[in-house]
Amino acid sequence: MLKNHLFFVCFFISLLPVTAQRTLKDWMTNPSLNAKNVRNLQWFAQSSDYTYTSDDGTQLLKGNLTDSLKTVLLDAAQLPGSPKRFPFIKWFDSNQFDYTNAAGEMLRYNINSNAQTLLFKSPSELNENIDLHAESKNVAFTQEQNLLVMSNGKEINVSNESNPSIVYGAAAHRSEFGITKGTFWSLSGSKLAFYRMDQTMVTDYPLVNITTIPAQVKNIKYPMAGQKSHEVTLGIFDVKAEKVIYLKTTGDPEQYLTNITWSPDEMWIYVAIVNRDQNEMKLCRYSSNTGELDKLLFEEKAETWVEPQHGITFLPNKPDQFIWQSEKDGFNHIYLYQTDGKLIKQISKGEFVVTEILGFDTKAKEIFVQVATNKGLDRAVMKINLSSLKSKNITLSSGTHQALLSKDGQFLIDIFSSPNSPKDITIINADGKPIKTLLNASNPLKSDKPNVELVQLTSSDGQTLNARLIKPTNFDASKKYPVIVYVYGGPHAQMVTNRWLLGAQNWMLYAAEHGYVVFTLDNRGSEFRGKQFEHGTHRKLGELETADQLLGVNFLKSQSYIDGNKIGVHGWSYGGFMTTTLVCDYPDLFKAGVAGGPVIDWRYYEIMYTERYMDHPNQNQSGYDNNSLLKKATKLNSRLMLIHGTIDDVVVWQHSQRFVQECVTNEKLIDYMIYPEHPHNVSGKDRIHLMQTVMRYFDEHLK
Numbered sequence: 001m002l003k004n005h006l007f008f009v010c011f012f013i014s015l016l017p018v019t020a021q022r023t024l025k026d027w028m029t030n031p032s033l034n035a036k037n038v039r040n041l042q043w044f045a046q047s048s049d050y051t052y053t054s055d056d057g058t059q060l061l062k063g064n065l066t067d068s069l070k071t072v073l074l075d076a077a078q079l080p081g082s083p084k085r086f087p088f089i090k091w092f093d094s095n096q097f098d099y100t101n102a103a104g105e106m107l108r109y110n111i112n113s114n115a116q117t118l119l120f121k122s123p124s125e126l127n128e129n130i131d132l133h134a135e136s137k138n139v140a141f142t143q144e145q146n147l148l149v150m151s152n153g154k155e156i157n158v159s160n161e162s163n164p165s166i167v168y169g170a171a172a173h174r175s176e177f178g179i180t181k182g183t184f185w186s187l188s189g190s191k192l193a194f195y196r197m198d199q200t201m202v203t204d205y206p207l208v209n210i211t212t213i214p215a216q217v218k219n220i221k222y223p224m225a226g227q228k229s230h231e232v233t234l235g236i237f238d239v240k241a242e243k244v245i246y247l248k249t250t251g252d253p254e255q256y257l258t259n260i261t262w263s264p265d266e267m268w269i270y271v272a273i274v275n276r277d278q279n280e281m282k283l284c285r286y287s288s289n290t291g292e293l294d295k296l297l298f299e300e301k302a303e304t305w306v307e308p309q310h311g312i313t314f315l316p317n318k319p320d321q322f323i324w325q326s327e328k329d330g331f332n333h334i335y336l337y338q339t340d341g342k343l344i345k346q347i348s349k350g351e352f353v354v355t356e357i358l359g360f361d362t363k364a365k366e367i368f369v370q371v372a373t374n375k376g377l378d379r380a381v382m383k384i385n386l387s388s389l390k391s392k393n394i395t396l397s398s399g400t401h402q403a404l405l406s407k408d409g410q411f412l413i414d415i416f417s418s419p420n421s422p423k424d425i426t427i428i429n430a431d432g433k434p435i436k437t438l439l440n441a442s443n444p445l446k447s448d449k450p451n452v453e454l455v456q457l458t459s460s461d462g463q464t465l466n467a468r469l470i471k472p473t474n475f476d477a478s479k480k481y482p483v484i485v486y487v488y489g490g491p492h493a494q495m496v497t498n499r500w501l502l503g504a505q506n507w508m509l510y511a512a513e514h515g516y517v518v519f520t521l522d523n524r525g526s527e528f529r530g531k532q533f534e535h536g537t538h539r540k541l542g543e544l545e546t547a548d549q550l551l552g553v554n555f556l557k558s559q560s561y562i563d564g565n566k567i568g569v570h571g572w573s574y575g576g577f578m579t580t581t582l583v584c585d586y587p588d589l590f591k592a593g594v595a596g597g598p599v600i601d602w603r604y605y606e607i608m609y610t611e612r613y614m615d616h617p618n619q620n621q622s623g624y625d626n627n628s629l630l631k632k633a634t635k636l637n638s639r640l641m642l643i644h645g646t647i648d649d650v651v652v653w654q655h656s657q658r659f660v661q662e663c664v665t666n667e668k669l670i671d672y673m674i675y676p677e678h679p680h681n682v683s684g685k686d687r688i689h690l691m692q693t694v695m696r697y698f699d700e701h702l703k
């Protein structure tokens with residue numbers, strides 16, 4: 001769940017100026033009120049120049065590090081079709097960039113000749129998972145359950161599967177383990193690795209399409225905790241020979257094949273294999289020519305879970321060495337290995353989390369990484385010498401830094417935000433020295449900036465909990481205010497960081513303008529804090545999280561300006577699970593709650609996520625029983641609204657329906673709202689309707 005399905009984690013990312021009684025729709029949709037940004041900013045091919053589009057989106061511009069001059073490379077109107085604004089582009093070389101036009105065609109444009117090459121035009125509306133290899137121009141794509149490759153204008157069927165339950169080339173394992181796609185090109189584009197996912201043994205789950213007469217059932221494959229899982233194999237397609245072989249993986253067919261990586265010479269495929277219990281990982285190397293296992297490089301085990309999220313990164317100048325990421329010492333760090341599996345050294349070390357590898361310097365003597373520091377609040381950029389292991393934080397300002405490293409590793413575009421700074425964009429050198437400022441965005445909230453405070457509390461085991469407190473606009477300490485607690489609470493999420501307004505979302509600012517205190521706390525189990533903080537919830541989801549949220553509520557009630565009788569709670573997905581838990585267990589604390597897409601019983605959620613954190617139901621029956629909200633419906637005495645999309649394929653509709661059924665059986669009144677034909681995320685213009693529904697509910701019951 002929920003790293004790929006977080007609803008409100010990144011829901012409304014633009015922050016709008018406050019004016020008296022602006023409507024919720026204004027807060028959510030008015031693009032003219034966004035903080036300024038530099039659009040389409042990237043390094044120009046292999047150089048230290050950079051490109052971006054003009055503020056109005058009509059021109060592609062190039063800048064350099066030495067002066068303030070800018071060169072107009074192209075007007076949008078010069079592109080075929082004369083679009084009004086530049087699409088997102090990616091430089092292929094210093095003369096050509098790739099983009100996708102409004103018709104879905106993938107194109108390469110030459111700015112010198114003003115000529116355009118068609119890279120791929122989808123031959124069917126059914127095509128999905130399009131994966132272009134830029135250098136070879138080979139394209140992989142899926143059509144229903146089959147995988148195809150387009151090469152030199154020829155369409156090749158990699159698979160010819162008639163059974164829709166056997167799927168080729170799509171993301172496997174329900175997109176857990178950092179999996180975002182199902183095809184993986186080799187360096188030259190001559191070979192393609194792909195997933196083959198056999199779901200014939202997985203139970204069908206019905207979704208209902210209500211737009212037809214009569215309504216129609218569409219079955220999906222949804223393996224719930226404890227049930228039979230799908231079986232995945234990894235194939236390799238040789239484009240020239242038009243031949244497929246499969247890796248000869250052994251062991252439990254329900255194991256997970258993750259973090260697929262090609263060797264630079266294309267002779268080998270590296271695969272991290274995780275057992276179904278998810279407490280053991282084996283990094284294996286297979287021959288790309290025969291599919292045979294060449295070597296088991298190393299294993300990792302844990303009493304809780306292992307969760308490899310990243311493939312290996314080869315050193316640019318040493319193809320016999322690679323970087324592997326692991327949290328085996330308690331924090332996610334990087335390790336240097338020989339390709340035979342021998343550990344050379346641990347590269348990063350300390351109480352911080354490596355979140356991303358940015359790249360290397362020219363001679364690959366130093367590696368640049370992004371890290372989460374300051375108890376998860378900050379994002380910094382660090383460079384580490386691979387020989388001496390000497391490290392340096394090259395972004396010294398406390399806040400959130402996101403960096404783009406130039407191809408030669410000499411410069412970085414540093415995109416910075418802090419609680420009081422919407423966005424600063426600066427080019428720095430490899431030592432962190434500022435070279436050129438590209439943007440100092442002004443405060444879009446002007447004098448109406450709400451009072452947003454960082455609160456730090458201490459959990460029962462002595463760990464610091466970060467929280468965000470938003471006070472009402474025109475705050476008066478002599479008044480009593482109602483509170484909306486916004487909660488997520490689950491793994492792979494973090495609500496509070498040292499960025500603009502501590503990460504507050506637009507609807508929260510609307511609520512503050514309308515007289516609410518809005519409070520959010522990152523409890524134990526949330527991300528970027530290390531294993532001790534994140535793994536304590538193992539086998540007992542909801543327990544430590546609830547204890548930490550109650551700590552936050554007790555803090556709120558200790559404040560003189562809080563009306564302790566008017567506290568509400570809202571969350572989506574895992575946050576819906578937390579909301580329902582809090583309202584049922586603590587009716588004396590929470591007067592009202594709105595739970596969207598809530599997990600009600602972990603037995604109804606999918607295998608990959610649930611069994612990682614809760615183990616198999618047969619191994620942890622008490623854990624599943626104790627945290628099933630079906631057993632807590634009898635305790636409901638506060639006002640609670642559940643919201644669900646009717647074709648939710650993540651947290652299926654059955655969850656909230658079963659809870660309503662228990663409420664009816666136990667004569668408990670409950671409010672309920674559905675969004676027909678919406679999946680887990682209520683998207684498009686209906687988001688406005690959703691948040692209007694949420695806020696009206698709190699207005700009715702907290703004011």
